[in-house]
Amino acid sequence: MPKSRIRKKADFTPPPAKQATNIKLTSHSWVAPVMLALFLIGLAWIVVFYVTDGDLPIKDLENWNIVVGFGFIAGGFGVSTQWK
Numbered sequence: 001m002p003k004s005r006i007r008k009k010a011d012f013t014p015p016p017a018k019q020a021t022n023i024k025l026t027s028h029s030w031v032a033p034v035m036l037a038l039f040l041i042g043l044a045w046i047v048v049f050y051v052t053d054g055d056l057p058i059k060d061l062e063n064w065n066i067v068v069g070f071g072f073i074a075g076g077f078g079v080s081t082q083w084k
Helices: 031-051 064-080
Strands: none
Touching: 031 064
8 A cells, every 4th residue: 555645734933923012101290199198198187087086187077087088098099090
């Protein structure tokens, strides 16, 4: 019985890769300072409220001062989404 010819396959060469576009991943210069400032203001607001036994920063707000402090902190987290 005759033997079949052995066919050699050509080596695989991948198609040329597309050039990746340069994506600018830099943050705005204001993001980090504003984020840290909001975190620190919120923390200071809550600490002052507890240290002064609820008399400061604004006595009329009573326990809503905690919400204001956490609002500043939440604002800091909101700004942090812009950091790259």
